[in-house]
Amino acid sequence: MRPKNLEKEQAIRTIALDIIANEGLENLSMQKLAKAANVSPRTIYIKYEDKEDLLIKLFITEVLGAYEAAILKGFDEKVDFETGIKKLWDNGFQYLKNNRTHFALILYGKSSPLLNKAYQRENIQQGQFFAPIHRFIQSNVEAGIISDLPFDAQRALMFSPLLDLVNEYFDHLNRPIQIITDEVVSACCDAVIKGMMK
Template structure:
């Protein structure tokens, strides 16, 4: 049992080191040797858990995306109205991005690089399925604009990454009032205008 825990700890250390180094240096300036050094394992140990750097980064992405979406959907229930459901999910996403900065920053990096392969991106999108299903229901009910889910995400969720980075730099402080204003802006951007 101790050997299994040691193995899990090594893998987790590699994931943690990958997140930290990618956040600080970017993908291309993060060699496997640096990841191993930061994780306090030999470079050869990485290959016991991952095929190569691409595999390590892809699996890290999927793992972090799963944590993100588990957090985002923890209080969501499919029986909620579209508006209440969106507000619940959006505010949990905001909490995650502000409280889990390292993970959120890593996901933002992944969204803006070709480093993550297509199967891993598709796997990551699957984790967002409850939000995509909510938007589809909202479109059918005439509540959400009938546009691409990519556009809905770009207008409603992506601005949170910008605000997260601005807060980290000290340029902006997201307090309760600011979060409510940001949510109202997000909702306004995707809801269908009243006729």
């Protein structure tokens, strides 16, 4: 039997992310995607059941999976709180600013009911995404180093400013001066750490 052309599969995913980042999720159509990826519409349906299936797999596997791997790269749960958070922030900021199209879909994951439901399902059923971070927070709460709050609240305090800063980073990318520099990000990380510690 004829083997799958993995380059085409990758082209479909990459170009789907491009279109979503540049024109918006609401402007991604299967025909536009097929044409841009130099592929017949039918080919997309060989690899994905339908549009919803494509979007969910793109979000969960391609984007969240890679994001999780990047953010946890070299992260050691046993390290002290400040060092750990700094590592996660540094990993996260570097990854997101180098993967604008991934970041765009992550943002849609917070807005789009379809993607949000998929994320929720994934998060509840598997409980795997960010499990090391969950344990890291837990042990620091138990050691009395940070305040005892629900994990969802800790996560909001820890990561949402980072995502917002990346958003500002891209907004400012094409202006005369870049406001969101590595130094600014680092200072914000310090503020987050200070806020969470007892």
